[in-house]
Each structure stands twice: as structure tokens, then as C-alpha cells.
Amino acid sequence: MSATPLSIALVDDQALVRAGLVALLERQGIQVAFEAESGEELIQHLARQPVDLILSDIRMPGMDGIAALRMLRASGNATPCVFLTTFDDSELLLAACDAGAQGFLLKDAAPEDLQDAIVRAASGESLLQPVSTAPVRARYRYHAEDAPLALFSQREVAVLRLMAGGYSNKEIARSLFLAEGTVKNYVSAILEKLDTRDRTRAVLKAITLRII
Structure with missing residues (x-):
């Protein structure tokens, strides 16, 4: 500076x-x-x-x-x-x-x-x-073959951002005025689209691919 x-x-x-x-x-x-x-x-x-x-x-x-x-x-x-x-x-x-x-x-x-x-x-x-994206993008890299399998809806992106902030399904449901079961379905869809097995990898991949 x-x-x-x-x-x-x-x-x-x-x-x-x-x-x-x-x-x-x-x-x-x-x-x-x-x-x-x-x-x-x-x-x-x-x-x-x-x-x-x-x-x-x-x-x-x-x-x-x-x-x-x-x-x-x-x-x-x-x-x-x-x-x-x-x-x-x-x-x-x-x-x-x-x-x-x-x-x-x-x-x-x-x-x-x-x-x-x-x-x-x-x-x-x-x-x-709730997440600072630049340091994560600088640390983790993904290639073209890691692109999402399908486009994300606005609601899925909202869920992803709250996942990035460490929110539980229950907390996400309360924040977005959704049923907890609905949030679980969104999380499952997100993991499938990003071809990942867990939330942490999903968030890291979403950040590096500039989805969030």
C-alpha cells in the first residue's frame, strides 16, 4: 500500500x-x-x-x-x-x-x-x-474437466455460500426459510453437480470455479 x-x-x-x-x-x-x-x-x-x-x-x-x-x-x-x-x-x-x-x-x-x-x-x-474467496482460489486449482456437471440455481448458490460459512443444514434451513429436508436435498444435488463426496471439497471447488 x-x-x-x-x-x-x-x-x-x-x-x-x-x-x-x-x-x-x-x-x-x-x-x-x-x-x-x-x-x-x-x-x-x-x-x-x-x-x-x-x-x-x-x-x-x-x-x-x-x-x-x-x-x-x-x-x-x-x-x-x-x-x-x-x-x-x-x-x-x-x-x-x-x-x-x-x-x-x-x-x-x-x-x-x-x-x-x-x-x-x-x-x-x-x-x-461468510467466505473470503481470493486466498482459497490462490491455494486450490481445478482444471476444465472439473467443471460442474450442471448449472446451479440461485437457491443452490445461496446454500453453497452458507455451507462455505460453516452453517449446518439446520442453520441453513432457518436462514433461507426452508425445511431441513429441503436443504439436505439441495446439498445432495450440489455434491452431485460438483462430483464431490463431502461439503468441504464442494465449497473449495465452488470457490475455485467461481460459482461463489
């Missing part, structure tokens, strides 16, 4: 939250170039002032964080984005990934975890809770 502090855009509709984050980030040597309270305001500011990274809430009145990021990506803006949210929701994580986010953290994350996510995302890595 260079001596020049990272410059970020901070987006949250709550002024007190922004004030707390500004104080925290400045203590960590990260410069908040501007604040915005909506997706619309973020887009307007970025047109005038580029930054190294966007740190944004997901759910906001008006244009939310994901909608704003989709618009930015569609316009060719590739500024890395880390989303903060109070919602531990795998569907939000999937939506964040699909929109082009590099990071996804809960607002109760430790300050050092937030700093780490910002630095890594700004340098081009992905850090999405």
Missing part, C-alpha cells in the same frame, strides 16, 4: 452512522473524499470526484446501494465497492455479487476487519462474508 491514503466514498442514509465511520476510518489512515446519503447522490458525486473505493450501505431510501452499483457498472465505472449492512442475508450477498461488489460486511464487523476489507478490495481482491 502506498503512502498516499486511500480515498473512499461513504454512502449511508443515517448521518450518525456516517459520522462514526468517518472518525473510525480517519484514525485508520483512510480518507473519506465525500459522503452521500443515497445511491443517486453517490452517482452525482462520482461524476465529479473519482475515488479508490465505495463504502456503501445496501438498503437506503430511494436508490439503494445495489441499484446504484448496477448503474455504475453499466456505465463502465469499475470503482471497487464494499457493502455494509445490518442484515445477515445470503440473498443480499448474492445480489451484491451480481451487481459487481468486491466486499460485503456486516455493520457489527470489527474495525480491523473493515479496514482489511477496504484495503484488500481497493487492491483488487474480493472479500465477501
Whole structure:
């Protein structure tokens, strides 16, 4: 990391939250170039002032964080984005990934975890809770013949992400509002598609093949 502090855009509709984050980030040597309270305001500011990274809430009145990021990506803006949210929701994580986010953290994350996510995302890595994918991809490699036997549904990807976080079938069922038996069926289908015998190998293979 260079001596020049990272410059970020901070987006949250709550002024007190922004004030707390500004104080925290400045203590960590990260410069908040501007604040915005909506997706619309973020887009307007970025047109005038580029930054190294966007740190944004997901759910906001008006244009939310994901909608704003989709618009930015569609316009060719590739500024890395880390989303903060109070919602531990795998569907939000999937939506964040699909929109082009590099990071996804809960607002109760430790300050050092937030700093780490910002630095890594700004340098081009992905850090999405519950699993940091880049280190796993760097360690494990698969070849073309290891490609999935069939495409994955959005629900199967959601189950895979929770498997990656160490969630049990019971916990996955509660998180996704499914019956535990239904989750077991999803897990069996996932193992079959990835041609693996256990959950750990399935998760590692899914990460390296960029399924999650």
C-alpha cells in the first residue's frame, strides 16, 4: 500500500452512522473524499470526484446501494465497492455479487476487519462474508474437466455460500426459510453437480470455479 491514503466514498442514509465511520476510518489512515446519503447522490458525486473505493450501505431510501452499483457498472465505472449492512442475508450477498461488489460486511464487523476489507478490495481482491474467496482460489486449482456437471440455481448458490460459512443444514434451513429436508436435498444435488463426496471439497471447488 502506498503512502498516499486511500480515498473512499461513504454512502449511508443515517448521518450518525456516517459520522462514526468517518472518525473510525480517519484514525485508520483512510480518507473519506465525500459522503452521500443515497445511491443517486453517490452517482452525482462520482461524476465529479473519482475515488479508490465505495463504502456503501445496501438498503437506503430511494436508490439503494445495489441499484446504484448496477448503474455504475453499466456505465463502465469499475470503482471497487464494499457493502455494509445490518442484515445477515445470503440473498443480499448474492445480489451484491451480481451487481459487481468486491466486499460485503456486516455493520457489527470489527474495525480491523473493515479496514482489511477496504484495503484488500481497493487492491483488487474480493472479500465477501461468510467466505473470503481470493486466498482459497490462490491455494486450490481445478482444471476444465472439473467443471460442474450442471448449472446451479440461485437457491443452490445461496446454500453453497452458507455451507462455505460453516452453517449446518439446520442453520441453513432457518436462514433461507426452508425445511431441513429441503436443504439436505439441495446439498445432495450440489455434491452431485460438483462430483464431490463431502461439503468441504464442494465449497473449495465452488470457490475455485467461481460459482461463489
